Each structure stands twice: as structure tokens, then as C-alpha cells.
Amino acid sequence: MIPVLAAALAVAVSAAPPGPIAVLPTGNLSGAEAPLDAIQAALRVALQDRGFDLLPEEVLADFMSRQRLRDVSGLAAGMGEALQAETGATAVLVSSVDLFQQDQPPRFALTARLVATGREPRIVWMDMAAATGDEKPGFLGLGRISDVGVLEGRVVTTLGDSLQAALAPGAPDASSDSVARRFRPRSLYRAPADAPLRAPDALPEPEAAAVPETPAAETAGETAAAPPAPRRVAVLPFANDSAMKNAGDLVTLEMVRQVRLVPGVEAIEPGVVRDALLRAHLIQEEGLSLPQADLVRLLLEADLVLFGDVSVYVEAWAGDPEPEVDFSARILSTRTRQTVCAVLSHARGDDGAWFFGLRRVPTARTLAARLAHGFVTGCLDPRQEARP
Amino acid sequence: MRKEGAEAGTGGRSKGAVLLTLFAAALVLAPGCASHRQGNVTFHDPDMDFSLIRSVAVLPFSNLTVSPKAEDRVREVFMTMLQATGATYVLPPGEVARGISRSALSNPVTPTTEDIVRLAKNLEADVVITGSVLEYGEVRSATTTANVISLNVQMMEGQTGKVIWSGASTKGGIDAGKRLFGGGGEPMNDVTADAVNDLLHRLFR
Numbered sequence: 342m343i344p345v346l347a348a349a350l351a352v353a354v355s356a357a358p359p360g361p362i363a364v365l366p367t368g369n370l371s372g373a374e375a376p377l378d379a380i381q382a383a384l385r386v387a388l389q390d391r392g393f394d395l396l397p398e399e400v401l402a403d404f405m406s407r408q409r410l411r412d413v414s415g416l417a418a419g420m421g422e423a424l425q426a427e428t429g430a431t432a433v434l435v436s437s438v439d440l441f442q443q444d445q446p447p448r449f450a451l452t453a454r455l456v457a458t459g460r461e462p463r464i465v466w467m468d469m470a471a472a473t474g475d476e477k478p479g480f481l482g483l484g485r486i487s488d489v490g491v492l493e494g495r496v497v498t499t500l501g502d503s504l505q506a507a508l509a510p511g512a513p514d515a516s517s518d519s520v521a522r523r524f525r526p527r528s529l530y531r532a533p534a535d536a537p538l539r540a541p542d543a544l545p546e547p548e549a550a551a552v553p554e555t556p557a558a559e560t561a562g563e564t565a566a567a568p569p570a571p572r573r574v575a576v577l578p579f580a581n582d583s584a585m586k587n588a589g590d591l592v593t594l595e596m597v598r599q600v601r602l603v604p605g606v607e608a609i610e611p612g613v614v615r616d617a618l619l620r621a622h623l624i625q626e627e628g629l630s631l632p633q634a635d636l637v638r639l640l641l642e643a644d645l646v647l648f649g650d651v652s653v654y655v656e657a658w659a660g661d662p663e664p665e666v667d668f669s670a671r672i673l674s675t676r677t678r679q680t681v682c683a684v685l686s687h688a689r690g691d692d693g694a695w696f697f698g699l700r701r702v703p704t705a706r707t708l709a710a711r712l713a714h715g716f717v718t719g720c721l722d723p724r725q726e727a728r729p
Numbered sequence: 730m731r732k733e734g735a736e737a738g739t740g741g742r743s744k745g746a747v748l749l750t751l752f753a754a755a756l757v758l759a760p761g762c763a764s765h766r767q768g769n770v771t772f773h774d775p776d777m778d779f780s781l782i783r784s785v786a787v788l789p790f791s792n793l794t795v796s797p798k799a800e801d802r803v804r805e806v807f808m809t810m811l812q813a814t815g816a817t818y819v820l821p822p823g824e825v826a827r828g829i830s831r832s833a834l835s836n837p838v839t840p841t842t843e844d845i846v847r848l849a850k851n852l853e854a855d856v857v858i859t860g861s862v863l864e865y866g867e868v869r870s871a872t873t874t875a876n877v878i879s880l881n882v883q884m885m886e887g888q889t890g891k892v893i894w895s896g897a898s899t900k901g902g903i904d905a906g907k908r909l910f911g912g913g914g915e916p917m918n919d920v921t922a923d924a925v926n927d928l929l930h931r932l933f934r
Contacts (some may be wrong), residue, residue: 527922528806530813582798627789628823652802667918669805673821680821685809687918 360431361396362388362455363404363424365413368437370594371450372586375441380493384436384453387501396430404428414590415612421462432457432465435612439469439591439706442658446474447489450706451496452594455504462610466507467598469710470499473703523693524711526684529719532674571607574600574721575614575643577625579668580650585705588654592668595709596647599717606721609641617641628671631678638675645681645721646673656705657690664690664705666712672720682720686712770881771931774893777886779932784818785811786825786854790880791838791861799865800838803880803921807860810925816933820852828852842890849887856893857885866917870903875914877901878924884932896931900924 367381388395404410404427410420416433424430433456440450450471457463472495474486486492576596581589593611600608617623617640623633629648637646649670657664665688672682688708694701702708787808792800805822812819820828829837832848838859840848845857864879881897901920915923 527918528810528813530809530815533815582801625823627826628821630821630823630827632827633823650801650805652798652805669809671821679818680812683809683812683819685806685922689916 360429361394362432362434363396363401363428363430363458364388364398364434365401365436367451368413368435369441370587370590371438371441373441375438377438380438380451380497381436383493383497384434384500387497388434388504391501391505396428400428401430412612412615415610415615416456416458416462417612417616418461419616420612421456421458422460425458430458433462437594439594440471440656440704441489443489444658445487447486447492448473448657448704449489449492449496450704451493451500452598453500453504454598455508456610456612462613464597464601464608464610466504467601468500468503468507469595469598469706470496470503471704471707472496476703521693521711521715524686524688524715526686526712526716526719528685529716530680530683531720532679532681569605571605572644573607573609573642574645574647574672575609575637575641576600576611577614577618577629577637577646577648579648579670580625581654582650582652583654585654585656588651591654591706592649592651592666592709592713595713596649596670596717598710599713600647600721602714603717603721609643614641629673634673634675634678643675646675647671648673653687654705654709657703664702664708666705666708668709668712670716684716684720686716688712770897772892772895774891777893779894782817782855784820784852784854785856785858785884786820786828786848786852787811787822787858787860788825788829788837788840788848790859792865793861793863794865796865799862800860803862803865803878803925804860806921807858807882807925807928810922810929814929814933817855820854824852828854842885845885845890846887849890855887857887859883859885864899865921868902870908873903873907873911875901875903875907876917876920878917878920880924880928882928894932896928898924898927898931900927 364381364385367377367384369375369377385395404424407427408420408423413435414437415435416424421433424433434453435456436451436453438450439452440448442448448471450469452467452469454467455465457465472492474489474492477484479485576593579589579592579596581587597608597611600606617637621636621640623636625633625648628650629637629646634646637643647670649668651666651668653665653667655662655665667687669685670683671680673679674681688702688711690702690705690708702711787804790800790804790807808819808822811817828848828851832844832851834840834844834848837844838861840857840859849855849857860880860882862878862880864877866876867874868877877899878901879897879899881895883892884894885891886893900923901915903914907914914920
């Protein structure tokens with residue numbers, strides 16, 4: 342047993358980024374008090390158990406103090422370069438608690454991503470895991486979990502395994518699976534590959550016209566010799582009109598995760614996006630205007646900009662009704678300056694559920710993930726047909 | 730005696746037949762009245778060729794309800810569903826906001842004709858749409874509750890600022906069936922989508 346474990350760890354270590362990983366303090370988007378230090382410590386232990394080399398906490402704390410790094414929700418371009426130069430860290434683990442509930446039943450959700458440092462931070466891996474105490478009650482409720490600590494352990498283990506699997510040599514590329522009908526957008530517009538509806542002055546410039554824009558255009562252009570460069574997608578912070586604190590940030594984060602899963606598409610690290618928006622003093626007023634889209638293209642070299650608005654985000658706290666999520670989202674092409682996709686998505690936890698709660702989605706965090714998956718797949722994935 | 734009895738029986742039957750005929754006529758006419766009322770709330774400019782409309786700017790809706798943000802929600806649903814038809818290009822809301830700012834519209838929810846022309850020119854939009862949310866939320870009758878929405882929408886030509894289409898729709902609410910048998914009615918999202926669908930159906934009819 343021990344040689345097998347050692348061999349597995351050796352494989353993981355060889356595939357990990359060459360150099361230590363800095364584990365940033367865990368952020369809290371749950372809207373409730375959560376033991377962040379304990380969760381960060383659990384993450385460190387999970388990575389160390391899997392053979393990853395971690396940057397000592399003191400070294401990271403010194404760097405953060407020196408650079409006055411306070412935002413732990415992402416990695417800005419300059420900060421990634423400085424981190425690599427000063428500490429030798431080749432990657433940063435960014436994590437956030439998305440849901441934390443101690444009441445019965447306990448609920449816990451965690452999102453984490455590994456970002457390669459350097460001149461341009463790049464997302465290497467990203468995943469989310471959620472667990473609730475009443476997921477599998479089993480016979481006479483013997484399977485119920487009443488301690489949120491147990492859920493934390495399970496979620497951290499899941500994420501650790503996911504990271505290890507993603508970095509293992511020969512690991513398949515991340516791919517998105519099919520979308521259940523109940524999580525598809527209620528209303529979806531997807532731009533046709535040809536015949537833009539706007540006036541001719543909004544057409545792309547000739548030199549940029551060779552870059553495939555819409556998924557349909559991509560599938561049509563199979564005769565190209567070299568594979569097209571991945572389309573860069575900047576996910577802007579979603580506006581939050583719901584009563585839930587941080588709902589916009591949660592949906593934004595999930596959109597980034599889902600965009601990463603689409604082949605031929607690269608999601609720009611949210612820290613880089615945030616830094617660019619702050620430097621340009623770009624504030625969205627009811628969404629993105631075209632000059633702002635031009636600015637995003639200039640600063641981030643983004644081909645597509647994804648933005649939206651969360652109108653309902655109801656987490657199923659103890660005694661509350663079913664979780665419910667509702668958002669609208671748009672994807673704007675910075676090249677053609679046109680909306681290439683627009684959706685309305687809405688679902689409740691018990692939509693399409695069977696008897697005894699089978700197929701029920703227990704948390705709004707998971708529901709948001711399913712809806713975001715439906716949106717991103719319907720809009721960006723060339724393998725999926727648009728289903729209005 | 731037998732004859733009188735027979736006549737009395739015939740009179741009773743004829744009275745019943747008259748009542749039955751009146752009831753049947755009421756049944757036939759009632760839906761007719763409803764459709765007539767619905768038909769009156771849609772206006773199409775007969776001189777306008779709607780197939781020429783390629784880009785649409787949807788202005789912020791006015792909110793005449795007590796529900797905060799109802800106008801934003803309904804406008805978002807309307808914009809996305811209009812765009813999902815694929816018939817026209819709907820300008821992004823941020824671009825519309827920029828156009829409002831550049832055109833110095835003092836009151837974008839009730840623009841004047843000059844405002845419409847100026848805004849359409851700024852945004853290069855063929856038509857401009859305004860709207861009002863009249864009812865949005867839950868209504869109650871005795872122990873029964875249901876969601877209801879009522880909105881009206883106008884479409885103005887960008888070059889002249891004149892109204893070329895106008896429609897109103899009300900969906901949801903409590904009907905006789907819900908009063909008799911109870912039930913909570915449709916969720917607000919579905920009611921909103923129904924009303925917008927109804928308007929779009931009339932627009933493209």
C-alpha cells in the first residue's frame with residue numbers, strides 16, 4: 342500500500358508546477374461568519390498530503406505586508422510577477438467559502454483555483470465543491486450529517502483530488518458535460534454566424550475579420566491549417582439586485598469556472614480583470630457600453646466580454662423555502678461591438694425533482710453552477726446547439 | 730284538462746328553452762367581449778413597415794407599482810426575449826444608458842418626441858421602446874393569492890419620434906378557478922415571461 346501511495350505522490354509532484362504554491366488566505370463570500378483560518382489550514386494540509394510544495398506562510402505574509410496586498414479574491418498582473426520574483430512561487434491557490442451554515446442541516450461550499458504567477462497570471466485549474474448534511478439521509482436518516490466540520494473535510498478532499506487529477510500527466514482537458522433541460526436558459530439569443538443585424542459601420546475591421554467569432558463560425562472554418570488561438574473571455578463582475586450579499590460575486594466566479602471548461606476559450610483571471618477595471622476607473626452603469634467594451638479589449642485583449650445581473654439568489658437557509666437563482670447575462674464581442682449572446686436563466690431547487698427529493702438541488706450555489714453551465718454551454722460551446 | 734295540462738307543459742318547456750338559449754348566448758358572447766377588449770389595447774401603425782427595423786433601443790421602464798426594481802426586472806426580460814426572437818438587434822443596456830447620458834435626457838422613462846429623435850440618432854437605433862409596469866407582485870382575494878403583472882409598451886420611430894406600435898398585457902392574477910379551488914398561481918418569473926411573450930406575439934403578428 343505504501344509504495345503505491347508513494348508512487349502516486351511522486352506522479353503528482355512531477356506534474357505540479359515546478360516551484361512552491363502560495364496559498365492565499367481564504368475569502369468569504371458566504372455572507373455568514375466562517376472559520377476561514379481553519380479552512381485555509383485544511384487546504385494547506387490537503388495539498389501537502391498530495392505532495393505539493395507550498396510556500397511557507399511567513400514568507401507569504403511578509404510579501405503581502407510588503408506589497409500591501411489585501412485583496413485575496415484574485416491575482417493582478419503586477420502582483421503575480423512580483424510574487425514570482427520575490428518568493429519564487431510559481432502558482433497561487435485562491436479560495437473562497439461560498440456557503441457556510443452550521444444550523445441543521447449544515448451546508449458548505451468552497452471554490453478554489455490555481456493561478457500561475459508571472460507576467461500574465463493564468464488560471465491552471467479551478468473547481469467548486471458543495472455538500473449538505475441531508476444529501477443522503479438513507480435508512481431512518483442514519484446518513485444525515487450534523488457537523489459542518491465533516492462537510493468541510495469532504496469538500497476540501499474533493500477539491501484536493503480534483504487538483505491532483507488535473508495536474509497529473511496525461512490528464513484529459515477539462516470538458517463540460519451536457520446540460521439538463523431544467524437548467525437550460527429560459528430565453529436565449531445566440532448571434533448567427535453571418536449577417537449581423539447592426540448597421541454596416543459596426544462591422545469588424547478587415548484585418549480582424551479572419552478571427553472566428555461565433556461558435557457557428559468556428560465549426561464552419563474547419564479548413565484552416567492552424568488551430569485558432571483561444572478566444573479570451575473577460576468575465577466582468579455581475580450586478581447584484583438580489584437580497585443575498587455577494588450573490589453577484591458568486592455568479593461571476595461560477596461563470597469563470599464554466600468558461601474555462603469550454604474548449605477553445607480562455608477565461609481571463611478575475612484578479613487581472615479587477616485590476617484593469619480599477620485602473621481604468623471603469624464602472625458599469627446598467628451594463629457595459631461600447632466604449633467600455635473597447636477599453637476592455639485594449640486593456641485585457643479580450644475577444645468577448647461576459648457581464649450580467651443577478652436578480653434572485655435565495656439560499657435555502659434553515660426553515661426557508663427552496664433555493665432559487667435568477668440572472669440575466671450577455672456576451673459582447675469586442676471586435677464587432679455586438680451582443681453575441683443574451684440569456685435569462687432561472688431555476689428553483691425543486692424544479693424537476695422527483696418523489697422523496699430525488700434530483701433536487703439542495704443549495705443555491707450548486708443551482709447557480711448548473712445554470713451558469715447551461716448558459717456558457719449554450720452560448721460558447723461549439724458542440725452544443727443553441728436551444729431557445 | 731289534458732289539453733290545458735299539455736299547453737302548460739309546452740309553456741314551461743318554451744320558457745326553459747328561452748333560458749337555455751340566453752345562457753348559451755351569454756357563454757358565446759362572453760369570450761367575444763374579452764377578445765374585443767384585448768384587441769383594443771394594441772395599436773399598429775398601418776403605414777409602418779416593421780420588417781425594416783434592425784436595431785432597437787429599450788429605455789428604462791417606469792415603475793407604477795410598489796415593488797422596487799420591478800421595472801428593471803421586466804425591462805431585462807423584455808430585452809432578452811425580444812433579442813431572442815432574432816428579428817431585431819437590441820442595443821446593450823449599458824450602451825442605452827450612455828446614449829441617454831449623451832443625449833441629456835432629463836426623464837428617460839417619459840421622453841419627448843425630440844428626445845426620441847436625438848437619442849435614436851446618438852445610438853443609431855431605428856426605433857426606441859418605452860414602457861410602464863402598472864402592476865407587479867402578489868394579489869390577494871380572500872384566502873387565495875397569486876402573482877400578477879400588467880405592463881404597457883410603446884415603440885417610437887427613431888426618425889420622427891411618433892408612436893408606431895403600442896401594446897398592453899396583463900397576466901396572472903386570480904380567476905374563478907383559483908377562487909373556487911385555491912392554488913398559489915404561477916411564479917412571478919413565469920407570469921412576467923407570459924406577459925412579454927404576449928406583447929411580442931402581438932408585435933410580430
